[in-house]
Amino acid sequence: MSYLTRAHARADQLIAIRRDLHAHPELGFQEVRTAQRIAEILGELGLQAQTGIAHTGVTAIIGAGRPRLALRADMDALPIVEANDVPYKSQNEGVMHACGHDAHVAGLLGAAMLLNEDARAGKLNGAVKLLFQPNEENTVVAPKSGGQLMVEAGVLDDVDAVIGLHVSSVLPSNEVFLRAGPFMAAVDIFDGTIIGRGGHGAYPHQTLDPIWLAAQVVNAIHGIVSRRIDPTKPGVISVTTINAGSATNIIPEAVRLTGTIRSFEPAVQAQLHTDLERAFALARAWGGDYTLNLQFEYPATVNDARMTEFMRGVAIDLLGAARVKESDLHMGAEDFSFMARAKPGVFFNLGAKKDENDRPHHNPRFDIDETVLPTGAALLAEAARRFLAALPQPK
Numbered sequence: 441m442s443y444l445t446r447a448h449a450r451a452d453q454l455i456a457i458r459r460d461l462h463a464h465p466e467l468g469f470q471e472v473r474t475a476q477r478i479a480e481i482l483g484e485l486g487l488q489a490q491t492g493i494a495h496t497g498v499t500a501i502i503g504a505g506r507p508r509l510a511l512r513a514d515m516d517a518l519p520i521v522e523a524n525d526v527p528y529k530s531q532n533e534g535v536m537h538a539c540g541h542d543a544h545v546a547g548l549l550g551a552a553m554l555l556n557e558d559a560r561a562g563k564l565n566g567a568v569k570l571l572f573q574p575n576e577e578n579t580v581v582a583p584k585s586g587g588q589l590m591v592e593a594g595v596l597d598d599v600d601a602v603i604g605l606h607v608s609s610v611l612p613s614n615e616v617f618l619r620a621g622p623f624m625a626a627v628d629i630f631d632g633t634i635i636g637r638g639g640h641g642a643y644p645h646q647t648l649d650p651i652w653l654a655a656q657v658v659n660a661i662h663g664i665v666s667r668r669i670d671p672t673k674p675g676v677i678s679v680t681t682i683n684a685g686s687a688t689n690i691i692p693e694a695v696r697l698t699g700t701i702r703s704f705e706p707a708v709q710a711q712l713h714t715d716l717e718r719a720f721a722l723a724r725a726w727g728g729d730y731t732l733n734l735q736f737e738y739p740a741t742v743n744d745a746r747m748t749e750f751m752r753g754v755a756i757d758l759l760g761a762a763r764v765k766e767s768d769l770h771m772g773a774e775d776f777s778f779m780a781r782a783k784p785g786v787f788f789n790l791g792a793k794k795d796e797n798d799r800p801h802h803n804p805r806f807d808i809d810e811t812v813l814p815t816g817a818a819l820l821a822e823a824a825r826r827f828l829a830a831l832p833q834p835k
């Protein structure tokens with residue numbers, strides 16, 4: 441029986457796991473209950489979970505010998521008040537699984553069930569490692585995300601390759617989207633202050649108005665991608681917060697600007713940083729000043745060509761060629777990128793559009809078509825089975 445058939449037989453169980461996690465979402469590095477549930481379910485399978493990795497991460501090994509492949513799921517939720525009226529609505533007010541990481545955990549546990557059955561029957565050629573990773577979203581703005589910390593904790597040291605998937609609430613359900621090479625963007629964040637000299641709103645000439653300076657800086661920032669970056673190469677700078685002032689008749693001392701920077705190529709990234717600095721420096725042309733803090737967040741997620749073709753083959757055999765498509769580039773970012781930098785890796789999207797309602801990621805009405813849970817489980821399990829089958833028999 442194929443993994444897809446066997447996964448569908450477990451659909452109710454996987455949906456129950458996903459709904460339990462959905463009702464009890466936890467923010468990054470606070471996934472205590474989530475990790476506990478994962479360890480319990482793995483324990484019921486007779487697997488020994490390692491907990492407390494990268495704070496709240498969980499790993500487990502299925503099969504015998506050195507694990508050769510890692511399968512990764514992230515498990516954190518977002519600081520959003522859920523607007524869906526469903527039986528499995530978030531019971532943790534203000535926290536919501538609005539990116540589908542609950543589905544990732546359920547899907548990987550489903551893959552674990554399938555692979556574990558084969559391992560017990562002596563039909564798994566070697567071992568596979570499960571990675572349940574905390575804090576992908578990094579909404580707590582920790583110095584390092586869960587994926588980065590897991591890599592630093594050495595979870596990939598013994599494996600040859602790593603595979604991860606992300607459900608997509610906006611792509612057609614049960615279809616796979618993937619691409620070799622750059623897939624998701626690098627993200628950096630900036631936090632800057634334009635410094636002027638405050639005073640009475642009626643006497644601007646006696647001040648150095650930082651709002652006037654900031655307006656010129658923002659205008660210059662918005663010219664960087666269109667006038668300074670090669671038009672064939674993607675890049676984004678978005679100013680996402682701007683804060684200053686306290687009253688209608690006071691010119692403030694300073695304006696604070698923060699925002700996000702996206703790119704795929706290191707040369708583009710470097711130029712975006714340099715030119716952002718130049719835009720802020722316009723404040724000095726009028727006698728003002730600025731501070732600018734640029735912080736590297738996640739590198740671009742770059743899929744290994746061979747792993748991508750391998751995964752494409754698995755998906756086509758399981759779902760049929762009509763359901764496996766070439767993905768667009770995404771300006772969104774993923775901390776799977778740290779794993780794909782450490783070992784040959786592939787990260788792909790599994791379409792999970794629920795209905796005709798608008799349910800984008802990170803939105804209070806986010807939800808998915810739960811029929812993708814067995815599909816995701818089968819894709820990961822089949823990838824692992826096939827990856828291991830291609831290796832020499834373990835000694």
Ligand SMILES: [Zn+2]
Binds near residue numbers: 538539577802
């Ligand atoms: Zn997200």
Ligand SMILES: [Zn+2]
Binds near residue numbers: 539
């Ligand atoms: Zn996500």
